[in-house]
Amino acid sequence: MPLRSGFVSILGRPNAGKSTLVNALVGEKVAIVTRKPQTTRNRIHGVLEVDAVKGKHPAAQIVFVDTPGVHKPANQLDKRMLQEVYGALESRDVVLHVVDVTRRLRLPATKVTDIDLDKASGPTVEPAAETTPPPQHKSAEHSLENEDTFILELVKKLDCPVFLVLNKIDAIDEKEALLPLIAQFSALHKYAEVVPVSARGGDGLERLIAKLVEYMPEGQRHFRKGQFTDQPERFLAAEIIREKILNLTGEEVPYASAVVIERFEERKATKAQPGKPKPKPLTRIAAAIFCERSGQKAILIGRGGAMLKQIGIAARKELEHFLGMQVHLELFVKVADDWRGSDVFLDSLDWRNQLESLGKDQQSKTEDED
Numbered sequence: 001m002p003l004r005s006g007f008v009s010i011l012g013r014p015n016a017g018k019s020t021l022v023n024a025l026v027g028e029k030v031a032i033v034t035r036k037p038q039t040t041r042n043r044i045h046g047v048l049e050v051d052a053v054k055g056k057h058p059a060a061q062i063v064f065v066d067t068p069g070v071h072k073p074a075n076q077l078d079k080r081m082l083q084e085v086y087g088a089l090e091s092r093d094v095v096l097h098v099v100d101v102t103r104r105l106r107l108p109a110t111k112v113t114d115i116d117l118d119k120a121s122g123p124t125v126e127p128a129a130e131t132t133p134p135p136q137h138k139s140a141e142h143s144l145e146n147e148d149t150f151i152l153e154l155v156k157k158l159d160c161p162v163f164l165v166l167n168k169i170d171a172i173d174e175k176e177a178l179l180p181l182i183a184q185f186s187a188l189h190k191y192a193e194v195v196p197v198s199a200r201g202g203d204g205l206e207r208l209i210a211k212l213v214e215y216m217p218e219g220q221r222h223f224r225k226g227q228f229t230d231q232p233e234r235f236l237a238a239e240i241i242r243e244k245i246l247n248l249t250g251e252e253v254p255y256a257s258a259v260v261i262e263r264f265e266e267r268k269a270t271k272a273q274p275g276k277p278k279p280k281p282l283t284r285i286a287a288a289i290f291c292e293r294s295g296q297k298a299i300l301i302g303r304g305g306a307m308l309k310q311i312g313i314a315a316r317k318e319l320e321h322f323l324g325m326q327v328h329l330e331l332f333v334k335v336a337d338d339w340r341g342s343d344v345f346l347d348s349l350d351w352r353n354q355l356e357s358l359g360k361d362q363q364s365k366t367e368d369e370d
């Protein structure tokens with residue numbers, strides 16, 4: 001049977017569990033996950049190869065496109081994050097609208113004409129403290145009211161099948177609690193499928209994959225077999241460092257932080273010299289952590305460098321696991337005033353732009369050598 005192949009874009013509010021879902025579906029960590037909203041800043045591809053199951057479905061390659069959580073932009077960075085969402089919605093075969101079932105659907109009354117929110121919403125479960133901490137970022141605080149409406153408006157404009165994916169079902173006791181939520185969303189849009197899942201626990205994922213294969217068009221692979229993301233190791237390394245910053249710092253600091261890899265050099269395992277131990281493969285990484293204020297820099301460094309050390313240790317451990325080799329990690333903290341409002345800085349931060357300029361540097365180096 002011919003291969004099915006297509007793009008599945010993931011859409012939802014911040015913290016809905018989109019990145020957790022992509023990682024679980026792909027079976028690899030392609031996107032960082034934290035308890036803080038607005039963790040993901042770029043769209044990231046995660047690739048899943050599905051084997052054919054006789055009598056059930058053919059083989060497929062599904063490219064999931066993780067996106068930043070939809071929220072009201074408060075600065076240029078937020079605007080770009082929204083652009084990433086729009087970009088992901090342009091070329092896709094299916095869209096997954098991911099909803100955190102532990103949160104109540106919030107829609108301004110004026111927008112809801114045909115359902116009675118109070119009656120339709122039924123019992124709601126309070127947000128689990130671990131998954132939905134109070135928003136720590138100003139823009140997150142301001143945006144909560146309209147995010148669902150905004151996403152529904154985006155969904156309505158799409159001309160492809162949209163699945164409603166109800167995530168975090170492990171966090172609710174009674175599955176019946178989902179029914180009013182399903183009724184509420186179904187009254188607002190005709191979803192092609194409704195699939196309850198636990199991205200964290202794995203429930204429902206097999207069913208979701210089997211359903212997605214049904215909707216994938218026949219076609220060639222978009223990625224070679226074995227490649228599970230479009231994001232080079234160098235940039236995933238920057239994300240892993242940012243994940244540790246998000247986990248270890250509070251208030252504005254995680255949101256005002258950006259990580260740029262300045263050096264990423266791999267030393268392959270070489271033959272042992274007589275009488276000496278065989279040198280292990282090693283990656284040397286130097287990364288700059290940018291923040292916006294000297295006060296934030298002081299927090300990132302910590303007393304006597306304690307915070308930076310903690311970030312470094314946590315990042316190095318994970319990088320060693322991820323790269324499968326020893327890692328030497330150097331971190332620097334730099335201040336770039338109001339970088340979240342600077343288009344020039346944001347251009348330089350974009351990993352696709354960085355990749356392009358790295359390619360150019362490499363090319364001119366080779367020409368110089370010739």
Ligand SMILES: Nc1nc2c(ncn2[C@@H]2O[C@H](COP(=O)(O)OP(=O)(O)OP(=O)(O)O)[C@@H](O)[C@H]2O)c(=O)[nH]1
Pocket residue numbers: 012013014015016017018019020021032033034035036037038039040041067068069070130131167168169170171197198199200201
């Ligand atoms: N209980 C439970 N928690 C989950 C599940 N999926 C995700 N989470 C948690 O929800 C939080 C947010 O997860 P992410 O995957 O980062 O959410 P996101 O939608 O990518 O968030 P942004 O990148 O900020 O838009 C994390 O603490 C996850 O561990 C789930 O199925 N069950």
Ligand SMILES: [Mg+2]
Pocket residue numbers: 018019020031032033039040066067068069
């Ligand atoms: Mg995310």
